[in-house]
Amino acid sequence: MENVIEIRGIIxxxxxxxxxxxxxxxxDLDIKKGEYVAxxxxxxxxxxxxxxxxxxxxxxxxxTYILNGNDASTMTDNELAEIRNRExxxxxxxxxxxxxxxxxDNVALPMxxxxxxxxxxxxxxxxxxxxxxxxxxxxxxxxQLSGGQRQRVAVGRALVNxxxxxxxxEPTGNLDSKTSIEIMNLFDxxxxxxxxxxxxxxxxxVAEHAHRVIxxxxxxxxxxxxxx
Numbered sequence: 001m002e003n004v005i006e007i008r009g010i011i012x013x014x015x016x017x018x019x020x021x022x023x024x025x026x027x028d029l030d031i032k033k034g035e036y037v038a039x040x041x042x043x044x045x046x047x048x049x050x051x052x053x054x055x056x057x058x059x060x061x062x063x064t065y066i067l068n069g070n071d072a073s074t075m076t077d078n079e080l081a082e083i084r085n086r087e088x089x090x091x092x093x094x095x096x097x098x099x100x101x102x103x104x105d106n107v108a109l110p111m112x113x114x115x116x117x118x119x120x121x122x123x124x125x126x127x128x129x130x131x132x133x134x135x136x137x138x139x140x141x142x143x144q145l146s147g148g149q150r151q152r153v154a155v156g157r158a159l160v161n162x163x164x165x166x167x168x169x170e171p172t173g174n175l176d177s178k179t180s181i182e183i184m185n186l187f188d189x190x191x192x193x194x195x196x197x198x199x200x201x202x203x204x205x206v207a208e209h210a211h212r213v214i215x216x217x218x219x220x221x222x223x224x225x226x227x228x
Contacts, residue, residue, distance in 0.1 A: 003066075004164050004196050005031040005054065010063035010073075012049050023049045024060070025219035031198065033164075036191040038207035039200045041216035048169070050216065051200045055167050056084040068164045085113045089158030089166045093173035095150045097142045097157075103129060104138040107156040114161055128156040132186060148179035155186060159195075166190060168199045172206055184209050 012024040024046045031037055041047040052058040053065060056072050059080070065073040068087055072080065089110075090096075097106045108125040116124070129138050132152040142150050151171065158166050168187065172180035188209055191197045199210060207213050208227075215223045 001032040001034060003030045004033045004035075004068055005029065006064075006066040007053075008064045010050075010053065010060045010065060012046075012053065012058070013061045023219055024053075026063070027219075027221060029214070029221065029224075031196065034191075034194055034196055036187075036197045036209070036211045037199070038210035038213045039198065039216065040202060040207055040213060041222075042202070044218075045216040046219040047200050047216050051167065051169055051198075054165075054198065055088055055090060056080045085110055086161065087164045089161065089163040091151070091154050091158045091166065091168040091171045093170040095142070095147075095154045095174075097150060097153055099142050102139050102141055103134060103145070103153045103156075106142070106153055107160050110157060110161050124160055125156070128159050129153070131159070132156045146179070147175050148182055151175060151179075151183050152186065155183070155190070159190065165196045165198060168197070170201055170203075171199065172201075172203065180206070 007027055007029040010024055010027040014021045014023060027050065039047050039050060053060055056067070059075065060073050063073065064071060067083065070083055072083060075083065104122070104125050107128055108121040111121040111124060126138065129135060132155050134149060134152050134156065137145060137149060145153065172183055175183060184206060187197055187199065199206060201207055212226045214221060
C-alpha cells in the first residue's frame with residue numbers, strides 16, 4: 001500500500017516571549033492508505049501539535065510533510081486551507097457544529113467550500129447521514145440531538161468530501177461510556193469501508209480500536225506498535 005502520510009525530521013518550536021519551546025523534536029512517520037492509527041501521549045508530549053501539523057492547521061519549523069503526494073510543509077495558508085478541505089475530514093471533541101443549522105446543512109458545509117452544487121450537496125449529505133445512522137434526524141438542529149447524535153453529525157461532515165484521512169481529536173471526550181462505544185464502533189465501520197483513520201486520544205479503550213498505536217513523549221516517538 002502506498003503512504004498517504006510521509007513525515008521526515010519534523011520539528012516544531014514556539015516562541016513564548018524570549019523563550020523558545022521545543023515541542024516536536026524530529027519526528028519521522030509513515031502512515032499507509034487504509035491504516036487505523038491512534039496517537040497517544042501524556043499532556044505536553046506534542047500529540048496536539050502533531051495533530052495540527054497532520055491536519056494542515058499548522059506548518060513545521062523544520063522537516064517535510066508529504067500528504068497524498070503534496071508537500072504540505074511549505075504551503076501558504078490558502079493552499080493549506082484548500083488541501084485541508086479536500087484531503088482531511090476532522091472530528092473534534094466539542095463537535096463544532098453550527099447551532100442554528102440542521103444536521104443536513106452542517107454535513108453539507110464542506111462541500112460548499114469545494115464548489116459543489118446544491119443538488120450534489122444535498123444528495124451526498126443525505127447519503128452520509130444515512131451511513132452514520134441519522135436518516136431520521138436530518139432536519140434536526142444540534143440542540144435537538146443527543147451528544148452521540150451530534151458526534152455522528154460531525155463524523156458525517158468529516159466524511160462528506162470523501163477525504164484521504166479522517167482525523168479525530170479525542171472524539172469520545174465529551175461522551176458517556178455507552179455512547180463512546182457506539183461512536184468507536186462507527187469509526188471501526190468507517191475504517192472497514194477503506195478510510196484511513198487517525199485518532200488522537202489519551203484513553204486506552206479508544207486506542208484499542210486502532211490497529212497501530214504511536215506513543216509520543218517529550219516531542220519524540222517513544223513507541224510505534226501494530227496490535228492487529
